[in-house]
Amino acid sequence: MLDTTELCSHLVHLSHVPIRCYTADAEYQCTYADQGGYPDPLRCDPDLEAMLLEKASISAPKLYFELDAVVYGIIHAKEQGIFLIGPGCLVQRSQEITQQMVRIHHMDPQKPYRMSSCTLEFFFSLLSMLYHHLTGIYLSWTEIMARGTEEEHLKGLVQKKLDHVYDNYNGQGKVHNPYSQEEREQDSIRRGDLESLRKSIQETYVGEIGTLANNPLRHAKNIAITLIALSSCSAIAGGIPSEIAYSLSDAYVLQVEELLHADEVIALARQTEAHYTTLVRDHISGMQKNALVTRCKEEVGKRLRQKITVVELADELGVTRNYLSQLFMKEEGIPLMDYIMEQKIHSSLQDLRYTKATYGEIAYQLGFSSQSHFGQAFKKVMGMTPKQYRDQYAT
Numbered sequence: 001m002l003d004t005t006e007l008c009s010h011l012v013h014l015s016h017v018p019i020r021c022y023t024a025d026a027e028y029q030c031t032y033a034d035q036g037g038y039p040d041p042l043r044c045d046p047d048l049e050a051m052l053l054e055k056a057s058i059s060a061p062k063l064y065f066e067l068d069a070v071v072y073g074i075i076h077a078k079e080q081g082i083f084l085i086g087p088g089c090l091v092q093r094s095q096e097i098t099q100q101m102v103r104i105h106h107m108d109p110q111k112p113y114r115m116s117s118c119t120l121e122f123f124f125s126l127l128s129m130l131y132h133h134l135t136g137i138y139l140s141w142t143e144i145m146a147r148g149t150e151e152e153h154l155k156g157l158v159q160k161k162l163d164h165v166y167d168n169y170n171g172q173g174k175v176h177n178p179y180s181q182e183e184r185e186q187d188s189i190r191r192g193d194l195e196s197l198r199k200s201i202q203e204t205y206v207g208e209i210g211t212l213a214n215n216p217l218r219h220a221k222n223i224a225i226t227l228i229a230l231s232s233c234s235a236i237a238g239g240i241p242s243e244i245a246y247s248l249s250d251a252y253v254l255q256v257e258e259l260l261h262a263d264e265v266i267a268l269a270r271q272t273e274a275h276y277t278t279l280v281r282d283h284i285s286g287m288q289k290n291a292l293v294t295r296c297k298e299e300v301g302k303r304l305r306q307k308i309t310v311v312e313l314a315d316e317l318g319v320t321r322n323y324l325s326q327l328f329m330k331e332e333g334i335p336l337m338d339y340i341m342e343q344k345i346h347s348s349l350q351d352l353r354y355t356k357a358t359y360g361e362i363a364y365q366l367g368f369s370s371q372s373h374f375g376q377a378f379k380k381v382m383g384m385t386p387k388q389y390r391d392q393y394a395t
Contacts, residue, residue: 003242004080007133007233008032010246011126014229014253015088016116019130022082026053029081038113041087045105049084056082061131061144066104069097071120073127077134085130088123089115121212125226129233138179140210182230189234189273192281197273220262224269228252231276238280239287248275292317293331296324300340304347307367308340345381348374352390359386 008019009032018033020042031040042049055062056076064072064086072086089097102109124144132138181203188197212222232249236242252272259265299313313336314324328336344366351362363374378386 004133005032006242006246007130008083010229010232010242010249011130013246013250014225015118015122015126017086017088017118017123017126020084022053022084024076024079024081026056026082039102039107039111041101041105041107042084044107048105052084053082060139061127063144067097067100070101070115071123073123075127075131075134077131080134083130083134085123085127087115089117090120090123092117119213119218119222121210122222122225125212125222125229129229185273186230186234189231189277189280190238192238192277192279192284194274194277194281197277201270201273217260217262217265220265221256221259224256224265224272225253227269228256228272231273235276235280238276239283240276240279244279245276248272248279290331292319292324293328296328296336297339300343304344305365305367310336341377342381344368345378348378348386349389349393352386353393362386 008021011017012019012032018031018040020031021029023029033040042052052064052072052074055064056074058076058078062074064074066072066087069090070087071090072084072088075083075085077083087101091097098113098115101107101115102113107113127144128139131144181200184200184203185197188194188200209223211219212226213219228249232245235245249272252268256265256268259268295317296313299316300308310321310325314321317324319327325336328334328339332339334342348362348366351357351365357365359374360371363371366374368374368377375386378384378389382389384392
């Protein structure tokens with residue numbers, strides 16, 4: 001299960017739209033924000049904060065619009081609490097709108113304030129992703145538009161956009177791309193399966209991806225950003241550390257914004273999916289290899305009082321001698337035979353300190369070919385002879 005704190009921080013980093021967390025009883029907890037110390041309209045205007053919290057409903061995310069260009073999202077996740085997303089500005093940053101926000105929400109006009117701008121569709125993608133994470137329920141942005149507004153005049157504005165979507169899809173016999181295909185795509189990333197990812201992307205299905213912006217390039221970029229965000233979450237579920245996954249996501253999103261052609265944007269998004277899948281694959285492979293090395297160490301520990309060969313260890317573990325030697329060297333940075341020798345020498349320390357066994361007896365018990373061989377190995381590992389060690393440390 002993804003950590004809510006990490007997900008909120010990542011969504012804020014992508015969108016620069018703040019997210020506030022409250023208990024189920026509407027008690028303020030914290031704010032995730034990338035606002036550079038700018039004033040918070042909700043903290044400056046308690047009436048606005050109270051009004052938004054009152055709109056929270058466990059049935060679906062809610063929306064609130066003001067000034068015809070500013071949007072808030074409200075999620076009630078039962079015992080997990082209430083989450084307020086926004087404000088987000090639906091037009092490029094407007095000085096006039098900013099000034100109105102400062103005035104109506106009683107912010108200090110002498111302090112700088114800015115709002116992050118995003119499309120309505122992108123805001124809904126953020127809202128949908130957080131809602132899905134908190135509740136396990138997936139709602140498309142059209143469902144959020146249909147169920148998330150309460151005020152009649154705002155419902156009318158949103159309904160026009162919804163009608164336009166229905167005209168383009170239902171009216172023309174179209175449907176959206178199937179969720180099952182998207183799930184297969186993300187499941188391939190979670191499992192680190194590049195071949196499965198390739199097949200899921202190449203699937204032929206009825207439906208098409210929705211329009212996320214009227215400008216074709218912006219539309220492609222919004223799709224790419226959504227894919228990158230979903231892929232980073234799938235990679236985390238596959239075992240990739242969140243900091244690595246999120247940092248990679250940030251880098252790809254920044255690159256997306258610099259591209260000037262839609263086909264390049266989509267190609268980069270697919271490259272991102274493949275990159276995350278490869279990371280998960282290598283992570284899973286590394287875990288399997290580490291497990292083999294761990295078993296190898298356990299077998300060495302069991303056999304310290306006898307002669308140990310790499311061939312015998314490899315046979316016991318079901319791999320070849322060369323594979324085991326190369327893997328051990330790669331994972332541990334030391335040849336396997338050197339590791340075995342070190343473990344035997346460390347085991348001999350107890351005999352030298354706490355018993356009166358002769359050096360020959362100790363050498364024999366640990367599987368050395370001779371007392372001389374034991375003495376040479378001991379000096380190589382400990383930097384002194386067995387006698388010098390016993391004289392210095394024996395009890």
